[in-house]
Amino acid sequence: xxxxxxxxxxxxxxxxxxxxxxxxxxxxxxxxxxxxxxxxxxxxxxxxxxxxxxxxxxxxxxxxxxxxxxxxxxxxxxxxxxxxxxxxxxxxxxxxxxxxxxxxxxxxxxxxxxxxxxxxxxxxxxxxxxxxxxxxxxxxxxxxxxxxxxxxxxxxxxxxxxxxxxxxxxxxxxxxxxxxxxxxxxxxxxxxxxxxxxxxxxxxxxxxxxxxxxxxxxxxxxxxxxxxxxxxxxxxxxxxxxxxxxxxxxxxxxxxxxxxxxxxxxxxxxxxxxxxxxxxxxxxxxxxxxxxxxxxxxxxxxxxxxxxxxxxxxxxxxxxxxxxxxxxxxxxxxxxxxxxxxxxxxxxxxxxxxxxxxxxxxxxxxxxxxxxxxxxxxxxxxxxxxxxxxxxxxxxxxxxxxxxxxxxxxxxxxxxxxxxxxxxxxxxxxxx
Numbered sequence: 001x002x003x004x005x006x007x008x009x010x011x012x013x014x015x016x017x018x019x020x021x022x023x024x025x026x027x028x029x030x031x032x033x034x035x036x037x038x039x040x041x042x043x044x045x046x047x048x049x050x051x052x053x054x055x056x057x058x059x060x061x062x063x064x065x066x067x068x069x070x071x072x073x074x075x076x077x078x079x080x081x082x083x084x085x086x087x088x089x090x091x092x093x094x095x096x097x098x099x100x101x102x103x104x105x106x107x108x109x110x111x112x113x114x115x116x117x118x119x120x121x122x123x124x125x126x127x128x129x130x131x132x133x134x135x136x137x138x139x140x141x142x143x144x145x146x147x148x149x150x151x152x153x154x155x156x157x158x159x160x161x162x163x164x165x166x167x168x169x170x171x172x173x174x175x176x177x178x179x180x181x182x183x184x185x186x187x188x189x190x191x192x193x194x195x196x197x198x199x200x201x202x203x204x205x206x207x208x209x210x211x212x213x214x215x216x217x218x219x220x221x222x223x224x225x226x227x228x229x230x231x232x233x234x235x236x237x238x239x240x241x242x243x244x245x246x247x248x249x250x251x252x253x254x255x256x257x258x259x260x261x262x263x264x265x266x267x268x269x270x271x272x273x274x275x276x277x278x279x280x281x282x283x284x285x286x287x288x289x290x291x292x293x294x295x296x297x298x299x300x301x302x303x304x305x306x307x308x309x310x311x312x313x314x315x316x317x318x319x320x321x322x323x324x325x326x327x328x329x330x331x332x333x334x335x336x337x338x339x340x341x342x343x344x345x346x347x348x349x350x351x352x353x354x355x356x357x358x359x360x361x362x363x364x365x366x367x368x369x370x371x372x373x374x375x376x377x378x379x380x381x382x383x384x385x386x387x388x389x390x391x392x393x394x395x396x397x398x399x400x401x402x403x404x405x406x407x408x409x410x411x412x413x414x415x416x417x418x419x420x421x422x423x424x425x426x427x428x429x430x431x432x
Contacts, residue, residue, distance in 0.1 A: 014068030023325025038073025043134030050127035187334035188379025194336020206362035241301030264303035268380035271299035
């Protein structure tokens with residue numbers, strides 16, 4: 001658990017720092033090459049790190065930083081390729097399929113990691129399983145994934161001849177209220193999932209100790225049963241959540257154009273209720289706690305693909321990689337980069353005077369984890385704010401796309417570098 005608490009933020013911090021860089025590159029260079037290179041990089045680093053001995057602990061820390069850099073390339077760029085291949089409901093479905101990788105990957109990480117550790121007798125065997133999948137995925141991407149032109153799904157690919165500066169992109173995104181609020185809501189989701197991934201298995205172990213159905217683990221390695229169950233639940237709820245989210249959004253769009261953020265808001269608020277119930281029933285029933293986890297995670301995972309789809313609607317194609325990268329940066333900075341530590345600090349502070357009491361160790365961790373549903377409610381409020389501005393920001397993005405067409409398509413080629421083009425650009429800026 002201590003190793004998890006240390007390595008997790010190291011990985012997340014390097015991920016955050018690298019994401020904006022890959023966002024900039026993803027809006028300007030060949031995305032498929034950058035994406036596959038990142039996958040190869042983190043896979044090889046992960047494999048090599050499994051051979052590092054305890055005498056070179058600092059190398060293991062460095063490897064976690066490098067893995068974060070490699071994975072940030074994939075997370076920043078992949079959604080933009082999907083956004084340029086599909087549109088409307090079909091894009092929602094495809095983004096949903098893509099975002100299944102987050103909960104499924106997390107769940108499979110618990111399962112395969114625990115199995116590999118038990119089979120090999122040491123935790124480093126877990127680091128020799130995932131690289132094989134990563135290398136295979138990188139090869140398949142190079143062979144089968146196309147590199148669409150930016151804006152091809154929005155029918156403006158042939159009109160995009162120039163790129164705005166990075167500073168201009170950032171100023172525009174900062175003024176995009178739907179993007180800002182949905183990013184803050186995404187940070188709330190990240191806060192909860194990061195804390196749960198580290199602490200819920202331990203919380204359930206302590207619950208069983210209180211119920212006298214298990215004994216406290218004082219010597220490593222401890223039983224991984226609860227991690228395996230939690231991992232399996234994460235896999236299933238990830239699948240259900242993303243699928244239910246895609247179907248629900250598609251149906252709700254027939255009733256209102258604000259369906260995307262409203263579905264996210266309702267799912268977040270509903271999730272908070274069931275996550276609160278975890279800490280009510282865990283003392284008496286582990287099965288009841290797992291049921292609450294199942295429903296709460298399903299509702300929480302429901303909004304991941306929809307959040308990405310909101311971004312595709314309110315951000316023009318030439319800024320999407322930067323937007324995805326900074327949304328990820330914000331989500332990790334305000335979310336899972338610090339939430340496991342914060343929960344641990346609160347729990348330790350609460351149980352400081354009762355270190356020998358198993359009951360108080362269980363209750364203190366539960367009280368600390370109660371911060372998560374409050375943050376989730378805050379995320380639901382951010383999604384409601386997104387719903388207020390969603391239509392206006394979507395219309396602005398469409399007007400910006402039209403501006404690109406006017407500037408790059410309707411102006412005669414011989415004037416594109418002259419004063420006429422410059423003056424028209426200024427006029428269009430004033431009008432917008």
